Amino acid sequence: MSGTLYIVATPIGNLSDMSERAIETLRSVDLIAAEDTRNTSILLKRFDIRTPMSANHKFNERETLSRFTGELLAGKNIAVVSDAGTPCINDPGYVLTKECAELGINVVGIPGPCAAATVVSVSGLPSDSFCFMGFFPRGKKEREDVISYIKGNRSELYVFYESPNRIEDALSFIEKGLPEAKITLCNDLTKLHERIYRGSVGEVLSELSANPNAGKGEYAFALYYESKAEAESKTEALSLEAMLTDLTVKRGCTLKEAVNILANEPIEEFGGKVPAPKKEIYQASLRLKDMFS
Numbered sequence: 001m002s003g004t005l006y007i008v009a010t011p012i013g014n015l016s017d018m019s020e021r022a023i024e025t026l027r028s029v030d031l032i033a034a035e036d037t038r039n040t041s042i043l044l045k046r047f048d049i050r051t052p053m054s055a056n057h058k059f060n061e062r063e064t065l066s067r068f069t070g071e072l073l074a075g076k077n078i079a080v081v082s083d084a085g086t087p088c089i090n091d092p093g094y095v096l097t098k099e100c101a102e103l104g105i106n107v108v109g110i111p112g113p114c115a116a117a118t119v120v121s122v123s124g125l126p127s128d129s130f131c132f133m134g135f136f137p138r139g140k141k142e143r144e145d146v147i148s149y150i151k152g153n154r155s156e157l158y159v160f161y162e163s164p165n166r167i168e169d170a171l172s173f174i175e176k177g178l179p180e181a182k183i184t185l186c187n188d189l190t191k192l193h194e195r196i197y198r199g200s201v202g203e204v205l206s207e208l209s210a211n212p213n214a215g216k217g218e219y220a221f222a223l224y225y226e227s228k229a230e231a232e233s234k235t236e237a238l239s240l241e242a243m244l245t246d247l248t249v250k251r252g253c254t255l256k257e258a259v260n261i262l263a264n265e266p267i268e269e270f271g272g273k274v275p276a277p278k279k280e281i282y283q284a285s286l287r288l289k290d291m292f293s
């Protein structure tokens with residue numbers, strides 16, 4: 001009987017986020033494969049975990065592979081941890097997990113903190129689906145590719161990691177390519193000085209520039225980009241009757257006044273333009289009257 005590989009999430013700043021199951025698992029396994037044994041020893045000390053550790057990072061992941069799978073096949077249990085958060089999410093662990101899956105070794109996840117998931121959860125942006133992009137690229141060409149990919153895609157929420165010394169530069173680049181995108185930028189999540197910035201990329205950037213401590217801590221952000229084609233088709237799908245009803249309710253005006261507003265005022269939420277000639281809008285108002293008479 002082979003052993004089990006546990007993928008154990010650890011705190012991203014606040015040690016109180018360590019789960020009971022994570023502690024029990026790290027205590028009970030035969031070996032902890034840690035991204036950096038010095039970092040993990042602080043965690044182990046805090047929770048009085050005395051399990052032996054072995055290094056498993058991106059520079060030795062392939063060399064340690066046969067040793068770890070050998071031990072697992074011999075019936076030993078191993079837990080993978082990274083410096084913070086969930087292993088394999090932009091952290092070591094994938095190489096070993098893939099091999100175990102292929103060899104039929106049991107792989108069990110011990111879920112917990114993850115910066116990407118936390119950013120999505122606090123973003124206040126549409127989050128039914130999201131695309132995790134890892135670190136925002138450094139090179140100009142790769143950055144341009146990311147911007148064109150986002151522009152060409154459907155409306156979507158994207159999550160990026162970024163280092164504190166590049167965050168302003170990254171946001172300036174994004175502002176040029178996607179000025180209308182909305183973002184939620186998170187600094188030092190779960191820590192004492194956690195801070196969240198929200199708004200357009202430009203607004204967040206000016207708030208960030210005004211903060212003398214902006215260059216400190218860890219950053220991750222969620223960016224929502226609404227595809228132009230989708231926004232337009234949504235507006236087209238809205239009937240003149242629906243626009244008139246919306247105006248009478250929201251502005252508390254009569255139907256006659258709503259006809260005049262719609263025929264003369266480009267309204268942002270209706271696509272920022274007059275949707276039809278006044279005659280058509282007037283006819284829509286008559287249909288609306290008929291519906292309620």
Ligand code: SAM
Nearest residue numbers: 012085086091114115161162188189218219220
């Ligand atoms: N596996 C980790 C996870 O589950 O979140 C991510 C590892 S990745 C190498 C580290 C990056 O995650 C940091 O550079 C930062 O961008 C982001 N990050 C980690 N902890 C964070 C925190 N407390 N607040 C904001 N971002 C954080």
